[in-house]
Amino acid sequence: MQQQPQVQRLPRQPGGVSMRQRWLHLALNGLVFSICYPLANLLAHQQHTRRSLAFAWDETIAFAAWMVVPYITSGLIFMLMFFAVRTAEQLRVVSRRLLLATVAGCLVFAMVPARFAFERPTVHDVVPAALYGWLDLVDQPYNQFPSLHVAYCVIFWCALRPLCGGWTRAALAVWLLLVGASTVFTWQHHLLDVAGGIVLGLAATATIRPGATRAHAVAFSYLIMAALALFGAIALGSPIAAYAAASLLLVAAAYRTRRAGFLGKQAGRHPLRAWLLFWPYLAGYRLTWLLVRLRERRRPALMQMAPGLWIGRCLSNAEARRLPPDCHVIDLSAELPETARLRGNYLHIPLMDLHAPRPAQLRAVLAAIAQQHAAGRPVYVHCAMGYSRSRLIARLYLRKHPPCPSRSTN
Structure with missing residues (x-):
């Protein structure tokens, strides 16, 4: 047949x-x-x-x-x-x-x-x-x-x-x-x-x-923006546009080499050097943060993922009052300053925005959360806007440390 x-x-x-x-x-x-x-x-x-x-x-x-x-x-x-x-x-x-x-x-x-x-x-x-x-x-x-x-x-x-x-x-x-x-x-x-x-x-x-x-999408984007700013500086004869071009070029180089701490943020604040070199970048993030707060004003700025684990974006002083007392803050954002209310129990581990973190960076953040939980302290993990880095960390941590069912119902 x-x-x-x-x-x-x-x-x-x-x-x-x-x-x-x-x-x-x-x-x-x-x-x-x-x-x-x-x-x-x-x-x-x-x-x-x-x-x-x-x-x-x-x-x-x-x-x-x-x-x-x-x-x-x-x-x-x-x-x-x-x-x-x-x-x-x-x-x-x-x-x-x-x-x-x-x-x-x-x-x-x-x-x-x-x-x-x-x-x-x-x-x-x-x-x-x-x-x-x-x-x-x-x-x-x-x-x-x-x-x-x-x-x-x-x-x-x-x-x-x-x-x-x-x-x-x-x-x-x-x-x-x-x-x-x-x-x-x-x-x-x-x-x-x-x-x-x-x-x-x-x-x-x-x-x-x-x-x-x-891998180089963000670096390429900043490179093109730097070139366009330089083109504008030539066309308009603008020293401000030339400054913006140089600043954006430095940002592109930082993303290309994956230097998460290139802004030198210490104790939740940026040094004067960072503002002098990266003012357009920092101002852009600040404006984006304000727009995100405006757009999501009817949504909570933070959320509880598990007992003792909160995630979200950079908070204002008023929003920070919603955290439990003695909450330990782990700041993943290099781009925005930390609100004064949260600079007490504070740890800064910068992760680059829109970039996959390195394994060593992930291990450091997860170990810091585990250390605070072992001491019985609640933890607030946040990035700039609360969209990607903090959520990634929460998923990884809960995968390794799933919450106890009896406690999750409290």
């Missing part, structure tokens, strides 16, 4: 990504590009930039009107990239590479503005003329070095090459080469700009490595 062929179901690929995530990453990259690139163009125009990076051999490159077609498709490929990748990790990698290339390239545009050296010939063919007309509306003869078109092509290739094979990979390679070449044949860029774009694309690819996006 002939067996019926069985249809083999393909397993669901781990790390799947939703359409919402794809659109969010596309929107973020589009927003940053839409702000930085035109602003860099505007700055160069206002400065009446005449600097050119053309060499003698650039004069020998012929103008090819129809090369505007592959040139225009770069924007389409840019958008499709966010829907071509298959996993959440691939999406994070390509999104961050493009974001890094955009911000770094626009920083160079602002610091070293340059203009294309030659006047583009008049185009008579209808289709290319229309495309060049549209290009003139959205672009200017500035933003030369490095070529973002070329940098993006490098990033496109590194992201898409593993996802295709055979003739599709060959067709992709040919088209991306055409897009890169179109930057010079449309008289948008010089050869030095192309070389700079290749370097920028390779640098962005080498900086953002697959498998490390979750």
